[in-house]
Amino acid sequence: MDASSENHPTRRSQSANTRRYDRIARFYSTFEPLYLVFPPARRRAVAALGLKAGDTVLEIGAGTGRNFPYLVEAVGPSGTVIGVDASRGMLAEASKLSERHGWSNVQLLHQDATKLQLDRDVDGVLFSLSYSALPEPQPALARAWERLRPCSRVVVMDMGLTQGGPYSLLAPIARLLVKYAPGDAYSDPWSDLARYGPVETERFMAGFYYVSTVAKPQQP
Numbered sequence: 001m002d003a004s005s006e007n008h009p010t011r012r013s014q015s016a017n018t019r020r021y022d023r024i025a026r027f028y029s030t031f032e033p034l035y036l037v038f039p040p041a042r043r044r045a046v047a048a049l050g051l052k053a054g055d056t057v058l059e060i061g062a063g064t065g066r067n068f069p070y071l072v073e074a075v076g077p078s079g080t081v082i083g084v085d086a087s088r089g090m091l092a093e094a095s096k097l098s099e100r101h102g103w104s105n106v107q108l109l110h111q112d113a114t115k116l117q118l119d120r121d122v123d124g125v126l127f128s129l130s131y132s133a134l135p136e137p138q139p140a141l142a143r144a145w146e147r148l149r150p151c152s153r154v155v156v157m158d159m160g161l162t163q164g165g166p167y168s169l170l171a172p173i174a175r176l177l178v179k180y181a182p183g184d185a186y187s188d189p190w191s192d193l194a195r196y197g198p199v200e201t202e203r204f205m206a207g208f209y210y211v212s213t214v215a216k217p218q219q220p
């Protein structure tokens with residue numbers, strides 16, 4: 001299904017999106033400096049998950065595994081990192097990274113996150129630069145939320161702009177980035193997250209990047 005809509009004109013279909021990631025997978029980490037995704041942004045997102053040793057954390061759209069060093073450190077050797085991605089090319093790079101580091105507690109799943117199937121519950125869900133890249137992020141969020149344990153968090157770290165407001169001054173830059181990166185520059189995960197509970201959003205790097213967090217309430 002083509003997910004393009006009036007509010008999200010830059011979204012692509014899932015198959016076109018996955019083909020594009022398959023093509024760029026080998027160069028993804030080389031491009032990273034271009035998008036200014038420096039380790040502090042990743043660390044900030046992982047810290048917002050509030051993980052502890054022994055936890056299981058799920059990354060949706062894990063890509064080449066650029067967050068794994070921080071996730072593996074946060075859950076420790078007794079914890080588990082599950083990376084889900086729709087692109088075999090991206091997962092192949094993540095697998096190489098995992099092997100290089102000897103991470104035996106990283107599991108990679110080739111799945112479309114909108115049809116996520118997990119055989120266990122998790123203590124945190126991370127969307128890092130992926131919420132805006134998923135053509136249909138809402139069903140992926142809903143599936144992940146089902147597997148999230150009470151008092152655990154979903155964190156979305158991403159880049160982009162809202163339509164209107166002071167940040168719209170940066171729209172030309174966003175349009176340029178969108179041309180070369182498969183993502184929706186006008187993704188607004190905080191509206192989706194707000195359906196699940198109170199959302200905290202912190203913007204950084206001139207407002208270009210944000211970390212949005214929602215916690216699952218304790219069950220009555």
Ligand SMILES: C[S@@+](CC[C@H](N)C(=O)[O-])C[C@H]1O[C@@H](n2cnc3c(N)ncnc32)[C@H](O)[C@@H]1O
Nearest residue numbers: 021061062063085086087090112113128133134
């Ligand atoms: C910009 S990359 C982000 C990778 C990584 N999270 C990071 O921080 O570098 C977005 C990833 O989302 C994945 N993706 C897009 N649609 C997806 C879907 N429906 N299910 C799972 N992964 C998806 C892409 O294949 C790609 O690897």
